[in-house]
Amino acid sequence: MLKIDPSCTPIPRLHGYLLGAIAPRPIAFASTIDKEGNPNLSPFSFFNAFSANPPICVFSPARRAKDNTTKHTYENTKEVDEVVINVVNYDLVQQMSLSSSDFPKGVNEFEKTGLTPLPSEKVKPFRVAESPVQMECKVKQIIELGSEGGAGNLIVCEIVLIHVNEEILDQNEMIDPYKIDLVSRMGGNWYCRANGDSLFEVEKPIRGIGIGVDNIPAEIISSKVLTGNNLGQLGNTKELPLKAEIEALINDGFLKQFDQDNLAMEIHRYAKGLLDSGDVKNAWKSLMTIYIDKK
DSSP: OOOOOGGGSOHHHHHHHHHHHSOSBOOEEEEEEOTTOOEEEEEESSEEEEEETTEEEEEOOOOOTTTOOOOHHHHHHHHSOEEEEEOOBGGGHHHHHHHTSOOOTTOOHHHHHTOOEEOOSSSSSOEETTSSEEEEEEEEEEEEOOSSTTOOEEEEEEEEEEEEOGGGBOTTSSBOHHHHOBEEEOSTTOEEEOSGGGOOOOOOOOSSOOOOGGGSOHHHHTOSSOOHHHHHHHHTOSSOOOHHHHHHHHHTTGGGGSOGGGHHHHHHHHHHHHHHTTOHHHHHHHHHTTSGGGO
16 A cells, blocks of 8 residues: 655645545535624635534634645634634535635625625624525634644634524425535545435444344355445344244245355345345345354
């Protein structure tokens, strides 16, 4: 494998590796205001949520690597300790990208991008009306990670009010991942759209303790068909099917539908289809018809 030592790698190249590997990253479309009242709007992908009680988000406007200057967002939060974090969906991505241009201080990115400033209720910076979720925040702390170009400045924010467009909610009034249509940042010029086939569900670990992959028969673990994800599904089972259930399946002629000369491979393919559709219980039953003595 390629080895990269940060201590002897040029910062732009190291930055590229980090952005390419740590992805996709959510985007904080941060709206701030300076002490003269000039609004600023800029995106940051060094961003995430870190607490629900209190509700905390952190984003990082890093020092510019080319000349070691600081971002207007960072400067504004030191002057006015408030920010609105607007999420970015697909409909906003081009205007969001435009806002990342190095406009001179005092230039209003709302005007440059054509986005609509919306008055906030608890903080001074404007919200982005077109954003499906807008989070009004108080800046709790600014942590400066270094003084050289490329160093991050962590803006620790407490969310004091959240605005959610009702059009992105499901029947339970929770955010529908298909309706919100978020985008995230990759390396270089690349983005990722969280919609369509890119969305998939993974069931959370069962209540209690799963049997673990180490308790799966060796013949299944060494399968040429089942993937690591499939083994993870099988290991996240509280208990194996009962012997009576497996024998009933065999007695019903389950095995007769497969090529008897290639039975194990056929069963593994059948079980993979069940696992890929989320039917872990019946996948286990089908597998155990040929490994019943391993139970």
